[in-house]
Amino acid sequence: MTDAAIALTPPRRRARDRGARLRLWGYGLLGIVVLGLIWELYKALGPADGLVIADARILPRTSDLAMPHLWDMASRLAEPVTRADGARPLWLEIVLAASLTLGIAAAGWVVGVVVGIALALVMQRWRLAESAMLPWIVLSQTVPLIAFAPLVRSWGSRIEIGAFEWQDWMSVAVIASYLAFFPVAVGALRGLQAPDAIHLELLRTYSVGWWATLRSVRLPAAVPYLLPALRLAAANAVVGAIVAEVSTGLQGGIGRLIIQYAGQASGDPAKAWAPIAGAVALGLIAAGSVAILGLIFRNYRRAEATP
Amino acid sequence: MIHSTRRFATIGALGLTAALALSACAADTGGTDGGSGGSGGDELTEVKLQLQWLPQGQFAGYFAAQDQGYFEEAGLDVEIIPSGGDIVPQDALANGDVDYAIAWVPKVLGSIEAGASVTNIAQIFQRSGTLQVAWVDSGIESVADFEGKKIGSWGFGNEWEIFAAMAEEGLDSSTVEIITQDFNMNAFLSGDIDAAQAMTYNEYAQVLETVNPDTGELYTADDLTVISYEETVGAMLQDAIWADTERLESDEGYQETTVAFLKAVIKGWVYAAENPEDAAQITIDAGSGWGPSHELWMVNETNKLIWPAPDGIGYIDEAAFDDTVAAALSAVNESGASLITEEPAEGVWTNEYIEQALAELDEEGVDVFGEGFEPIEVELMEGGN
Numbered sequence: 001m002t003d004a005a006i007a008l009t010p011p012r013r014r015a016r017d018r019g020a021r022l023r024l025w026g027y028g029l030l031g032i033v034v035l036g037l038i039w040e041l042y043k044a045l046g047p048a049d050g051l052v053i054a055d056a057r058i059l060p061r062t063s064d065l066a067m068p069h070l071w072d073m074a075s076r077l078a079e080p081v082t083r084a085d086g087a088r089p090l091w092l093e094i095v096l097a098a099s100l101t102l103g104i105a106a107a108g109w110v111v112g113v114v115v116g117i118a119l120a121l122v123m124q125r126w127r128l129a130e131s132a133m134l135p136w137i138v139l140s141q142t143v144p145l146i147a148f149a150p151l152v153r154s155w156g157s158r159i160e161i162g163a164f165e166w167q168d169w170m171s172v173a174v175i176a177s178y179l180a181f182f183p184v185a186v187g188a189l190r191g192l193q194a195p196d197a198i199h200l201e202l203l204r205t206y207s208v209g210w211w212a213t214l215r216s217v218r219l220p221a222a223v224p225y226l227l228p229a230l231r232l233a234a235a236n237a238v239v240g241a242i243v244a245e246v247s248t249g250l251q252g253g254i255g256r257l258i259i260q261y262a263g264q265a266s267g268d269p270a271k272a273w274a275p276i277a278g279a280v281a282l283g284l285i286a287a288g289s290v291a292i293l294g295l296i297f298r299n300y301r302r303a304e305a306t307p
Numbered sequence: 308m309i310h311s312t313r314r315f316a317t318i319g320a321l322g323l324t325a326a327l328a329l330s331a332c333a334a335d336t337g338g339t340d341g342g343s344g345g346s347g348g349d350e351l352t353e354v355k356l357q358l359q360w361l362p363q364g365q366f367a368g369y370f371a372a373q374d375q376g377y378f379e380e381a382g383l384d385v386e387i388i389p390s391g392g393d394i395v396p397q398d399a400l401a402n403g404d405v406d407y408a409i410a411w412v413p414k415v416l417g418s419i420e421a422g423a424s425v426t427n428i429a430q431i432f433q434r435s436g437t438l439q440v441a442w443v444d445s446g447i448e449s450v451a452d453f454e455g456k457k458i459g460s461w462g463f464g465n466e467w468e469i470f471a472a473m474a475e476e477g478l479d480s481s482t483v484e485i486i487t488q489d490f491n492m493n494a495f496l497s498g499d500i501d502a503a504q505a506m507t508y509n510e511y512a513q514v515l516e517t518v519n520p521d522t523g524e525l526y527t528a529d530d531l532t533v534i535s536y537e538e539t540v541g542a543m544l545q546d547a548i549w550a551d552t553e554r555l556e557s558d559e560g561y562q563e564t565t566v567a568f569l570k571a572v573i574k575g576w577v578y579a580a581e582n583p584e585d586a587a588q589i590t591i592d593a594g595s596g597w598g599p600s601h602e603l604w605m606v607n608e609t610n611k612l613i614w615p616a617p618d619g620i621g622y623i624d625e626a627a628f629d630d631t632v633a634a635a636l637s638a639v640n641e642s643g644a645s646l647i648t649e650e651p652a653e654g655v656w657t658n659e660y661i662e663q664a665l666a667e668l669d670e671e672g673v674d675v676f677g678e679g680f681e682p683i684e685v686e687l688m689e690g691g692n
Contacts, residue, residue, distance in 0.1 A: 082598040083692040084591060094359070107320075111320050153394065155405045192385045249391030250362065259391070260361060260596035263509075265491040267516040268690030272491075290544055 036070055041066050068270040073277070076270035090271065092276040094257065102282055104169050105234075105241040108176025108285075112233055116184025123185075124192040125210065126292075142183050145240070149175055149247035164180065165289070172244040172253075178232040179240035187229025191222025210211040223300035230293060234286040242279055254278050319564050322406055336526025339491060351384035352564050355405040356395040361389050364605025365508055365546070365596045366409065367586040367611075368431070374589045381567040389594070400425050400549055405646035407560075407568065412544035413629070413646055414464035415634050419655060420647045424552040429621030429658035430611045430628075431576065432546040437468050438511055439534040440495065441502040447532060450539055451476045458615075459488040459495060467646050469504065471634035472541025480641040492517070502534070508608035512601055516687040525689060541638075543631045545612070548572065548621070550656060562660070567665035573620050580610050584682055601691025614677035619665040623656050 043062045050066075051059035060066050077094070082088040088096075119137065123130040135289035152171045159166040195217045203213050245255030265272035341691050356364050365563040374377050378385040388405060390396060396408035397415045409424070415425060439458070441447040447456060460466040470480055486500050492513045495503035496660055505511040507524050511533070536542045539614040548569070579586035584630045587602040593600060613620060666683045 055690055061497060063497065065496060080668055081596075082591075083688065085600045148396070149393050152399070154399070154402050157404050246391045247393040249389040251362075251389065256361070256391075256533075257596070259490065261515070262488040264597070264691060266496060266513045267518075268692070269493075271690070 004290055008088045012277065039067065040070060043069070062094045065266070065269050068273060070171060072270040073273045076268075077274055090274050093111075094254070094274050095255050097252060097254045097275065098282050100198030101238070101241050101245065101255065101279075101286065103243075104173050104253065105176050105237040105282075105286060106242060108173040109180050109234055109237040110177075112177035112180025113184050113230065114184075114236060116181040116233070117188050119185040120188030121214075124187050125194075130189070137182065137185055140178070143173065145179075145243050148178070150243050152244075168248065168250050172241055172250050173251075175244035175247075176237040176240035179236040183229045183232040183236065184226070188207055188222055191229075192218045194218075194225060195221040203302070220300050223297050227290070227294050227297065231287050231290045234290045235283055238279075238283045238286045242282075247286045254282060317441075329602055352382055352531070352560075352567075353377075354378075354383050354385045354407065354564060354566060354568060355388060357388050357390065357394070357399045357406075357408040357676040359390055359396045359546075360595045361391075361595065362387075362483045362590055363509075363517050363597060364590050364602050365506075365589060365609050366407055367578030367579040367590050368610060369409075369574060370575070370589050371578045371582075371586050372571045374437050375575065375578055377574040377578075378568075381571040383564065383567060384570075385568070387593075387637075393596040397423055397425050397549060400477070400551060406551070406564070408549045409546055410549055411464070412547055412631050413467045413533045414499075415547075415549060416651055416655075417464065417646050419546035419651050420649070423560065425554055426456075426654060427547045427623060427628075428548045428550045428555075428565060428594045429548040429657075429661045430544055430623040430656075431545065431548060431572075431621055432609075433624070433627075434543055434612045435468065435537045435542040436505055436507045436608065436612045437465075437542075438505045439469065439502045439535045439536070440505045440511060440514065441532045443530055443532050445501055445532065447534075449501050449534060449546060450541070451478070454478055454482045455500065456483055456501040457486050459486050460485045460561070462490050464646075465504065466640060467635060467638045468536045468539075470539045470542050470638035470640055471538040471543065472536055474639065475540045479639060480643075483589065485641045486597040487561060500513070506608075507535075508605045509609070512604045512608075512691065516601065516689055516691045518689060525687070540630070541634055543634055544627060547623075549558040551648040552662075555657070560675055562659050564659045566663050566667075567660055569621065570668055573668055574673060576613060576620055577673060577675070577677070579606055580677055580680055581615050583607050583610060598688065598690060598692035600686065600688040603683075604687055609683050611681070616677055616682035617660070618670075619661070620677070622665065623658050623661070623670045627655055 006246065008138045015086075041282050042059075046059060046062045048062050050057060050061040064072075077091040078087070079139070080091060081090050081093050123133055149171075152174050153168070156166040156168075156174070192214075199217050200213065203217060208216075241253070241259070242255035245253040246259055250256060258279065261272045261275055315613065317462050356369060358369070360366075366387075369385075373387060388394075389400075389636075395418070396405075396410040396420045398501075398519060400406050400408040401418070407428075411510065412427065412430075415423070419425065439447075439450075439453075445456075446452060452474075453473060458469065458471055466485070473479065473483070488494060488500065488504060492503060492505070494500045494508055495514070496517060505514070512527050514531065515528065517526055518524065519530070537677070551561070552563055555565065557627070582602060583606045587599065587606045590606070591597070591599065591602055597605065617621065618624060630649055632647075636650070638646050640646075
């Protein structure tokens, strides 16, 4: 918001805005607390053996093995990862792994956004391209990651151009971008096609070219469609990065820790939950960062639409 | 006017793309001649080794060879590539992504029947490390007692020993309920599985480092009945080193590299046998996430599967290999599928390179038989810590 805009907003409304935001945070926090309460309540009162109907488990067991106490998970976070000399505390290990994954997901997100917007522009510009490409773009998301991941790694391991050598993390970023570009391409296309025909026709009567129309009408109109698409892309990129890490065996990320600590869940049940919590936090951070973009583009957010 | 500028831009873009593509090609031809050039000059030969799982004590010998500089002494620059869930070592090898791969024999037999051309050049694990673990009061004493029980298995090709052993007892997979196991033993500990699949070096230890809620102490070996597949006809050969069949036949540089690689790997495993504590630390440093006691247990149990090696470490015992093929032919899984339907063709294994490596090392005074091998005692701590 520009200074002029702030000056124009009445002070009372600004205060009300701040109150509303605080209340939102409060509700968010309350949601987490309620979730924790449900966990502990179920653990205390639920059937010890869970509930199984027709061989399908409906409710989990309440044992410490299946559902460790929240405070056990929290205190485990403060302890070192292992007894080994120089072992980092578990929370630090999680934070380090999560930041690596976040970095890879961010790279994947950027690539996905660029590719997605480029595809949307091409499809908007040429009707033929839209008919030719859109079905493939939709189809691309039906390829299972477990089939796709080894291929990407295999292709990547062959790329070596001069001093540039393909790194394993790039395979993961590519897979993340593969999941991220889809909502952006579809959302941006919807957005670019969103302006009223009357506006477009007006520009046409002025004989304004495609680029100028894009800049002055189509792109601003696309923002309300693009922002939710970018948020979806951020969440997808995180999921893609975590799954691809597991798939390709990349070291050091949160996906790897989830697998590693799952193997230790029998003797150390609380430990296995730490990277899962880390992954959840990661998704929230990624989606939250996109909200900052929303602040930058707030002047264009007249009505937010979902693609 | 607008039209002509647009056309100009298109041509420009095309030209740029072509230039980029050309320069990429040029750089490519310049960069790939190193390849598999043997150990001629002072340059190290690049070698990629694909593991079948995350770094852990099971692969201690390879990491020790790396850490102790045995690969470098042999003129090799080895990159050890861990696998996640979806990288299949023999497929990565057959695709040419890596130079060597570690994989279980039965799994690769399936891939070979499906068209992969890879060759077993060293049978590192001489014995099967697979167990089926049951509670001592479960009434399960042998494979014959599986009938009607809930039997755990990881799937993904790890289940064939179970079905081969059952086939010998006249049981087929329809007589038991196969439950897919997770990465941990929770399903077994919670009673969802009567007899769980476990490796001596990993999952068995996971049970022993878990607190029994009834006593407040760790479970002990006395709480468990252990069925070892090594003692059944279902036993199959496990970790072996696989190489690319075609390159073995035609590429002299690759043949030389293979012998040099095997020599370094053997030295790594000798080191792991003589210094299990150090080897465990090396794998932890290489990125294994296990606690120290679990890691040491793993290295020690892995050593037991390798040593002593009467024919020399890595030597492929034809009879054992044939037994694995026979077991693989007899096994039918729960969906009625067989692992393989006919015997693999000649050339699926060769002792040519391991014999050369063993002979050279023997001359150098390296103990490749480990006759005097004694495992150590490892005390597991809670959570493997």
